[in-house]
Amino acid sequence: METVEDARAMRSWTRARRTSGETVGFVPTMGCLHRGHLSLISIARARCDRVVVSIYVNETQFAPGEDFEAYPRKMAEDLEACRSAGVDCVFVPRAMYPGKEEPAHETYVDVEILSKGLCAQTRPHFFRGVATVVTKLFNVVEPDVAVFGKKDYQQWRVIRRMTRDLNFAIEIVGGDIVREEDGLAMSSRNLLLTLEKRAEATVINRSLREAKALAERQPTACGVLVDAVTQAINGGGGVVDYVQVMEPESLTPYEGNVSSPCVIAVAAKFGSVRLLDNIEIMCEGVKR
Structure with missing residues (x-):
């Protein structure tokens, strides 16, 4: 399993596999992997020759006062879980947005209708951040298939619509919710x-x-x-x-x-x- 931090290196990795006639499946995550994530990896593996997992806690989907800093991070365990699951490459970007010394990031992606209501009622910033980082990840990883969990149902639908509207040549697949023994959805x-x-x-x-x-x-x-x-x-x-x-x-x-x-x-x-x-x-x- 390879671990890649640089966007250009990640893009080159995918293009080399595609040149060899292989397909690439992609599972975007924010880390702290559990059996739900592993089920998405299994779906990607079943559909594609190679599987890429990204691990990145996306700051633009958190508002001030939300749990960005508290969000659990377990990189060593996540990499081992990916290795055990047969992942071919883990993309761990150092950053997806410009640093403080660079010109500000100005370009965002809005899915106008599906991003309204539900989660957006109390987190109006959320889907703009999600759609933007997923667009950036798609442009870097260039997968054939991307798998998202349906626990975040609105997010899954937003990503499907965004992918269609922006003409990404990517199949978006939804993975069923994986639950703990007592029924709680894994998160x-x-x-x-x-x-x-x-x-x-x-x-x-x-x-x-x-x-x-x-x-x-x-x-x-x-x-x-x-x-x-x-x-x-x-x-x-x-x-x-x-x-x-x-x-x-x-x-x-x-x-x-x-x-x-x-x-x-x-x-x-x-x-x-x-x-x-x-x-x-x-x-x-x-x-x-």
Whole structure:
């Protein structure tokens, strides 16, 4: 496994593989890898001849006062995990933006509609930072396939739309959520939870599964599902940021009874740690 820090060297690495007739899969991460990340690496490996993983905590998706400094970093362990997973190259850029002594970074990428609502309600800066750094990584790594986890559902959809709109010749693949044994969606931020809040956070998945079962069993109004999930989380030790029932691709909020496939997405804080989760609802068999 190779480790590359320089953008030009990374681009040359990919182009050499492509010249040899090989395809390159890419898994962008912010490090602190867990089984969820490893599942994305497995998807990339199954689809491509070579796999690149990037490790970079992107400062432009954090606002002042958020957890940029506290975000867990475990570089030595991450590199070993990549090696064990059969990754061919790890891109660890020293920086993705100009230093303080250089002219300021002025170019950003905005996905105008899909970046609104949901996470953007409380983190309006977030998706501009994500779309910009992913664009920069795509331009450096030049992959054939890129794999993103669907736990960050809105982010996955934003990246898919951005890739289409900017004519990147990259297939964007979504990886299913990987969970702990008690149902909590795997996240690097789980390490920041206290033992008490870690135990309480399991209510997120539990409430989502109950809402899914209800909607797939009988005609159910979106508001009923939202209220049930919200009350369960707020009553279980969390503070809800949002709960939304939405159309899977456009992220448009549903109204009335759930009558076609949809997604319930959640963001909630447990202590100071903000967690995301979602669940897909398939309700075609229920008479409406």
